[in-house]
Amino acid sequence: MQAVGVNYTRPDVYGKISGKAVYPDDIEFEGMLYAGVKRSTIAYGKVLSINIDEIKQLPGVEYVIDYTMIPGAISHGVIFKDIPILVKDIVKRIGDCLILIVTNDKESLKNALKQVKVEYEEYEGVFTVDDALKEDAPIIGDGSNILYDIKIKAGNIDEGFKEALHITENLYCSQMTEHAFLQPEAAVACYDDDGTLKVYVATQYPHYDREEVARCLNVSEDKVKIINTTIGGAFGAREDINPQCHAAIATYISKKPVKVLYTREESIISHSKRHPMKMHYKTGVTKDGKLCALKARIYGDTGAYASWGMNVLRKAAVHATGPYVIPNVDIQALAVYTNNPYSGAMRGFGATQVPLASESQMDILAEKLNMHPLKFRYINSFEVGSNTATGQKLVSSVGIKKCIEKIAEIAEIKL
Amino acid sequence: MKKRGVGFASIFYGTGYGNGFPDESRATAEIKEDGSIIIYVGVSDVGSGGLSIMWQIAIETLGVNKEFVKIKHNNTSMMHDSGTAAASRQTYNTGNAVLDACSKLKKNMMLASEEVTNLKVLYKQMVTKRIETRVEGYFKATTKEVNLETGQGNPYWPYTFGAQMVTVEVDDETGKVDILDIVSVNDAGKIVNPVLAAGQAIGGCAMGIGYAIMEEVFVNKGEIKNRNFSNYIIPTSKDVPNIKSYFVEDIEGTGPYGAKGLGEPVMIPTAPAIINAIYDAVGVRIYDLPATCDKVLLAIKNNA
Numbered sequence: 211m212q213a214v215g216v217n218y219t220r221p222d223v224y225g226k227i228s229g230k231a232v233y234p235d236d237i238e239f240e241g242m243l244y245a246g247v248k249r250s251t252i253a254y255g256k257v258l259s260i261n262i263d264e265i266k267q268l269p270g271v272e273y274v275i276d277y278t279m280i281p282g283a284i285s286h287g288v289i290f291k292d293i294p295i296l297v298k299d300i301v302k303r304i305g306d307c308l309i310l311i312v313t314n315d316k317e318s319l320k321n322a323l324k325q326v327k328v329e330y331e332e333y334e335g336v337f338t339v340d341d342a343l344k345e346d347a348p349i350i351g352d353g354s355n356i357l358y359d360i361k362i363k364a365g366n367i368d369e370g371f372k373e374a375l376h377i378t379e380n381l382y383c384s385q386m387t388e389h390a391f392l393q394p395e396a397a398v399a400c401y402d403d404d405g406t407l408k409v410y411v412a413t414q415y416p417h418y419d420r421e422e423v424a425r426c427l428n429v430s431e432d433k434v435k436i437i438n439t440t441i442g443g444a445f446g447a448r449e450d451i452n453p454q455c456h457a458a459i460a461t462y463i464s465k466k467p468v469k470v471l472y473t474r475e476e477s478i479i480s481h482s483k484r485h486p487m488k489m490h491y492k493t494g495v496t497k498d499g500k501l502c503a504l505k506a507r508i509y510g511d512t513g514a515y516a517s518w519g520m521n522v523l524r525k526a527a528v529h530a531t532g533p534y535v536i537p538n539v540d541i542q543a544l545a546v547y548t549n550n551p552y553s554g555a556m557r558g559f560g561a562t563q564v565p566l567a568s569e570s571q572m573d574i575l576a577e578k579l580n581m582h583p584l585k586f587r588y589i590n591s592f593e594v595g596s597n598t599a600t601g602q603k604l605v606s607s608v609g610i611k612k613c614i615e616k617i618a619e620i621a622e623i624k625l
Numbered sequence: 626m627k628k629r630g631v632g633f634a635s636i637f638y639g640t641g642y643g644n645g646f647p648d649e650s651r652a653t654a655e656i657k658e659d660g661s662i663i664i665y666v667g668v669s670d671v672g673s674g675g676l677s678i679m680w681q682i683a684i685e686t687l688g689v690n691k692e693f694v695k696i697k698h699n700n701t702s703m704m705h706d707s708g709t710a711a712a713s714r715q716t717y718n719t720g721n722a723v724l725d726a727c728s729k730l731k732k733n734m735m736l737a738s739e740e741v742t743n744l745k746v747l748y749k750q751m752v753t754k755r756i757e758t759r760v761e762g763y764f765k766a767t768t769k770e771v772n773l774e775t776g777q778g779n780p781y782w783p784y785t786f787g788a789q790m791v792t793v794e795v796d797d798e799t800g801k802v803d804i805l806d807i808v809s810v811n812d813a814g815k816i817v818n819p820v821l822a823a824g825q826a827i828g829g830c831a832m833g834i835g836y837a838i839m840e841e842v843f844v845n846k847g848e849i850k851n852r853n854f855s856n857y858i859i860p861t862s863k864d865v866p867n868i869k870s871y872f873v874e875d876i877e878g879t880g881p882y883g884a885k886g887l888g889e890p891v892m893i894p895t896a897p898a899i900i901n902a903i904y905d906a907v908g909v910r911i912y913d914l915p916a917t918c919d920k921v922l923l924a925i926k927n928n929a
Binding site for chain 2: 211212213214215216217218220221222253254303304335337359360361362363364380381382383384385386387388390406413414415416417418420432434435436437438439441442443444445446448449474475478479483521524525527528529532533541548549550551555557558559561562565566568569570572573574583584587591592599600601602604606607608609610612613614615616617620621
């Protein structure tokens with residue numbers, strides 16, 4: 211082949227190494243305004259008052275925008291539209307956006323944001339999955355604290371464990387993590403010559419951003435253009451909307467170019483996180499070293515908003531077995547609302563968490579069998595024609611045995 | 626005393642949105658009067674090389690010199706929706722849309738002239754013969770929604786696979802874990818650009834090291850305590866060891882030239898392989914990530 215399988219130099223490399231690549235913060239316009247949001251400092255409660263009139267009088271302040279001034283939808287979300295662009299009354303997490311301030315220079319914006327005073331009626335929040343699942347827990351979600359509940363059942367779990375020579379049962383916990391991309395969020399909005407509103411942003415999905423910007427402005431999508439600049443890393447944290455709608459609303463109201471730029475701290479507070487998970491695993495193996503049963507209960511702290519919580523816990527459940535044939539499974543995975551930072555997409559998306567449990571269980575069982583852990587993996591791994599726990603027949607391109615064979619070859623391990 | 630251990634982990638990873646969620650990609654291929662060929666495609670290159678992949682698939686399919694092919698990918702008014710740069714889906718899904726568009730354009734180019742020597746001349750021939758110079762490509766992944774009570778169904782396609790071997794050194798007096806060596810082997814079907822793929826695999830290991838032994842967002846009553854890189858510590862070059870990356874190319878017939886996605890799965894085996902290597906080194910199992918010095922040391926003391 212001419213081009214596939216060949217090490218072509220990536221076309222974007224020249225801009226990146228010469229410093230000519232354009233990120234949103236590199237974009238400047240004559241007469242550009244600066245905008246930023248005041249974020250909630252409490253995790254759960256009701257906003258009683260904000261000193262908007264005082265803020266309007268501060269030097270350099272051009273506009274102070276609250277939810278009533280948003281021309282269209284006041285919330286966004288990749289599946290459920292539950293994340294406030296600007297809060298109406300209820301705050302569900304630290305970092306919820308309250309008001310949008312537009313100034314004519316960066317210093318005035320910094321100063322104005324510091325002067326915002328918010329009065330809250332604070333509610334008792336929920337900060338662990340265990341507390342959120344209690345009967346008398348405050349309800350953070352839409353009628354329930356359980357956003358998503360999926361079960362995967364195959365074979366007969368009780369019979370499966372009866373076949374086992376060894377069973378190991380353990381609780382594993384994974385932590386919340388941050389994407390830690392290099393380029394903090396930024397967006398520049400302006401009106402284009404043809405009258406469309408243009409937003410420069412580094413995003414994972416420009417057409418989704420267009421949809422949300424059009425929704426909040428109450429205009430058709432052809433009146434909005436998203437210019438996807440060079441992207442300074444993403445890892446899932448640029449899937450949900452962040453500065454896009456704020457910049458667009460500020461331009462819509464001011465008719466001027468507007469820039470929104472986050473500090474690292476605001477970036478970390480504002481975007482989604484990797485779901486922390488609690489994983490109860492019980493795994494059985496026969497005397498021949500074949501996995502025969504898996505019971506797993508997986509709880510993901512999805513935080514205050516849905517984001518991709520359903521999809522992440524589904525992915526955790528589907529991948530709970532690891533790449534192995536297990537004929538009898540009983541898996542349940544739940545995404546649970548709390549008042550923590552919201553969890554969403556992050557590289558691996560639920561399938562990154564469960565191998566802590568499944569792969570630890572593999573080593574524990576291999577030791578009980580007195581079998582090399584790589585060989586134990588090899589004899590249980592999928593091949594063409596295998597069924598996954600969801601009953602899916604793997605019809606082609608099942609390279610796991612080849613991967614293990616390569617490791618065995620390098621490490622000189624007999625499989 | 627510093628003790629060495631080796632750990633293994635293997636994984637599978639369903640790429641794409643999955644579960645019947647509409648997973649569509651679109652691409653437009655157009656030959657211009659100046660003899661250049663422009664591919665308009667909504668591929669966001671988050672650093673993982675999507676732009677290169679689309680470019681290389683287009684060049685391969687069109688069979689023309691790479692200098693003539695350009696990708697336009699950053700303005701929603703110029704390109705159709707190709708979904709998110711996420712779920713390790715761009716190579717397979719959007720790659721297939723580019724393949725579709727370029728196959729159609731190639732067919733039209735062949736209709737105008739069986740021998741392509743000069744693209745400017747070819748463009749004129751296409752216009753004269755009223756052959757379309759601009760064509761649309763499309764791809765939709767085939768997955769089905771699983772039953773919520775039984776989980777049965779075909780939630781993802783295709784699956785990518787991987788296995789890693791990690792060597793660690795654990796100081797049993799301090800609990801400190803050093804990663805000495807990683808072997809990363811992945812099956813993502815045909816590899817479109819080997820250097821970029823190795824870059825993804827090595828970067829994935831680095832991220833996996835952070836997940837395994839360093840990174841944690843501390844939250845107290847909903848408040849993130851470590852909000853900066855001074856106290857949210859990620860791996861640096863001193864934490865990342867020698868990493869050897871290999872690909873076994875188990876060709877996927879439905880992928881563009883046999884390719885599958887690899888952006889996410891390459892990071893997944895690292896953390897569990899490190900946890901297993903720690904056990905191999907000092908005989909203690911860490912059940913809570915990350916395996917920081919204090920947790921490892923406490924486990925060693927409790928095990929003594």
